Amino acid sequence: MSKQTESFYNRFSIFYPLIDLFLRPQKQLLLNKINQLPYGQLLDVGVGNGAHLSQYKTHKITGIDTSLKMLEIARKRKGSNVVLLKMNGEALSFQEESFDYVVLSHVLAVVDNPEKLLEEACRVLKPSGRLYILNHFTPDNWLKWVDRSFESFSALFHFKSVFYTNSLSKTEKLTLLHEVNAGLFSYFKILIYEKKL
Template sequence: MCNCSRYHRHHSFLFAIMKNNSGNFYNYMYPLYPIVDRFFKKQKKQLANIINNLPSGNVLEIGVGNGSMLPLYQKHIVTGVDLSTKMLARAKRRETQVRVHLFMADGEDMKFQKESFDYVIINHVLSVTTHPETMLQEAFRVLKPDGQLFILNHFTPGNALRFINIIFHPFAHLIQFRSYFLINDLKSLDLFRLQYMIPSKPFGYYKILAFRK
């Protein structure tokens, strides 16, 4: 006798991947994120320290996920958007020091008015979203004049890790991930002015990039 509930979960998971349904995909991936959070903990603290040293303002975090960054903010008014209902439910339970507003929304097509935010944060999202160029254009649209964009993501380096990215690239789409991911391929970044780039451990594989509109 088959375990029908297990079959249904497995089939639904594969269907979410094949249909490129990011919300459903991350609903299924949700139980794994405490492990993911531990891996990225130092990087997120590094980014949060930068944000906390900025003048108070309105922050938008695109792809807020389970809200792991939210307790790290020490000031600002923070708005977070995500496509996963389970991730947002966890984010809403986080204890925070700041005022937080959470919405279910697609970071590639947000309903916020233009020039609404002082700071936009895209944290480990660009390499997993369907259309990263569209997301960057949306970030530009909702940023106030002279506002700042902060990106934390892996970018394929020029060292030996480059070859690992290339080898894994044909299979990475199965988990909605671009392993081979180059900064120079993101043409929409030309909308912004690069302020600085900080390599983040390990091996400079991850980087924090700061841009100004």
């Protein structure tokens, strides 16, 4: 985990609702899918300011984040089905096979080491548990030029604008069940994985 990312999100927490306006429609789609799943223990890594917490209707939620400021805002929004903790997603302090579902919503392209985050998500998932990834992925269309031109600028905002689906190479313990286009010319995707038995 990078201390710079942590302090960036502490400072940025007040402006995050503006960014969230663009992310909301895809998150709604993700949450609709998650709410249809049978009851389970769900880990939301990089839960952020918790704007979406009230939309979790079915599960017991554990939300973690490295930014105390984001967690402070999320705490005001949480219901009794939610526990929030300050924790690094790249080094989770949960035991193996603790969760039925893990959600990584717009966090993979933010962390220093996305492969480590995936490895940790997979470790804490129960066998046959599901991993839900919502992220932008650089598509093979004109948007790749936009991502490329924003590459250095995006680093200032602590995320990687250029981010390919094949950045997720460490997924041999996971089976990809569905890849859902979540809007903006295939720029946003929901990837649904199942942990192998």
